[in-house]
Amino acid sequence: MTDDRALPASRVSDSRDAPALRWGIMGPGWIADRFTESVQAHSTQVIAAVGSRSMERSAAFADRHGIAEAFGSYEELAAADVDVIYVATPHNFHCQGALLALDAGKHVLIEKPIGINRGQAELIARRAAEAGLFAAEAMWTFFLPKFDVIRQVLEAGMLGEITTVLAEYGEHFDPEHRIFDPGLAGGPLLDLGTYPLSLITSILGAPQRVLALGQPHDSGVNGQLSAVMSFADGRQAMMNTQLHNFTPTSATIVGTEATLTIDGPFNMPGGFTVRYPDGDRLLYEEPAGAHFEGLHFEAAAVARAIANGDSEATQRPLSESIRTIAVADAIRNQLGIVFPGEGKAPAAPTGTSQPADSRRTS
Structure with missing residues (x-):
């Protein structure tokens, strides 16, 4: 090996060193379980509340993870005493949930994908900027x-x-x-x-x-x-x-x-x-490792960014x-893949042109 070849060290610091924020969980599904387990085990972030369209599911999630407050609607969660909301609903509800949280003055970390199409992603980014709030996609990798x-x-x-x-x-x-x-x-x-x-x-x-x-x-x-x-x-x-x-x-x-x-x-x-x-x-x-060993890094990074006044x-x-x-x-x-509520397949965006000889199967 030549002397000038060496890998740099990671600059990611211990998740426990990040400022502790109060988090709300929107959607108590599988990934929310993994996120909460990782954050509670490897950081000082506080999972303070959980909200679901089902009070039964919300309460069960809260009991499982020792969370103080459980709500039977996303609207109640958005109004709760939390700093940031982790949107972990099914994909086609990400945009709706993120906008609800932003309109309530809450920062958001949105489970991937940030939306089901470009229009939704751009809408979230615009609304967050207008509100002066942090928003990011939870692409934990x-x-x-x-x-x-x-x-x-x-x-x-x-x-x-x-x-x-x-x-x-x-x-x-x-x-x-x-x-x-x-x-x-x-x-x-x-x-x-x-x-x-x-x-x-x-x-x-x-x-x-x-x-x-x-x-x-x-x-x-x-x-x-x-x-x-x-x-x-x-x-x-x-x-x-x-x-x-x-x-x-x-x-x-x-x-x-x-x-x-x-x-x-x-x-x-x-x-x-x-x-x-x-x-x-x-x-x-x-x-x-898997989610338990890794999801806390994104929560800590979000907490640092919000504490620093960053919007992204x-x-x-x-x-x-x-x-x-x-x-x-x-x-x-x-x-020809269409998702719920779209009506038709989205148009090709600028910079991703489709050639005349492109194949199509479905």
């Missing part, structure tokens, strides 16, 4: 210590010019899972595909061209989709996401000087390798959240 190191590697140009990003995510789900429900914006794109799409667009920006293929599922949702994207200067990306079964959930960033491969699942705590053509390797080692999270700016969902819109437009 980008708040992990390893991604701070990856960000520094990319900024320092250690990989040379980036030419290609490859990322995929597949998982198995029980038949009763909401991912199979068309009425809840089901299918793999928003649940799983947002991870590879977020990685690709955070590194390469907005694509100039998108080619998408899709496979239907018997439940009525999309079962699998793949996309090839081209960017400025000839850079390319490939992504796949599907709900049929588990995949390695791998991600690779290829540069002219070196290649960075993130251990799977790439979106969770773990390691990565930088490999040079001459055989040198740089290893970033971090204990593999530097780890996941709203502009990047909007860019990612815009590419998802372009993919859906080619495949």
Whole structure:
């Protein structure tokens, strides 16, 4: 290994050092359970209240986690004595919940995706700016210590010019899972595909061209989709996401000087390798983990940003959240995927043009 090759250290500090804020949980589902468990175990943040459309579910969640207040409506939660609300409702209610919280004067951390389309994401960003409140998408991957190191590697140009990003995510789900429900914006794109799409667009920006293929599922949702994207200067990306079964959930960033491969699942705590053509390797080692080990980092980062008077999270700016969902819109437009309340597939946004020879399957 040459002397000038070394990985930087993570700049992410202990979550317990972040200023403690009072949090409200909007939507007591699976991810809210994981978020609350992680935050209570690894930080000083206070989960002070939970709200649901069902008082029974809200009370059960509060009992399970020792939360002081439980409410039977989102409106009551928005009016509660909390500083920030974590919106963890089903996808097609993210925008509604975020706006309700913002209108009540509460900062918001919105579970990914920030909305089901670009219009919703832009509306949330605009309303937060008008209210002078913090808003961010809970893309927890980008708040992990390893991604701070990856960000520094990319900024320092250690990989040379980036030419290609490859990322995929597949998982198995029980038949009763909401991912199979068309009425809840089901299918793999928003649940799983947002991870590879977020990685690709955070590194390469907005694509100039998108080619998408899709496979239907018997439940009525999309079962699998793949996309090839081209960017400025000839850079390319490939992504796949599907709900049929588990995949390695791998991600690779290829540069002219070196290649960075993130251990799977790439979106969770773990390691990565930088490999040079001459055989040198740089290893970033971090204990593999899942939501319990990782979700607290985003809560701590949000608390620091709010205490500092910031309106966004530097780890996941709203502009990047909007860019990612815009590419998802372009993919859906080619495949004819429509989510509840949209009426028709969204138009392709600027910067994600659809070529005349694009294939369409559904």
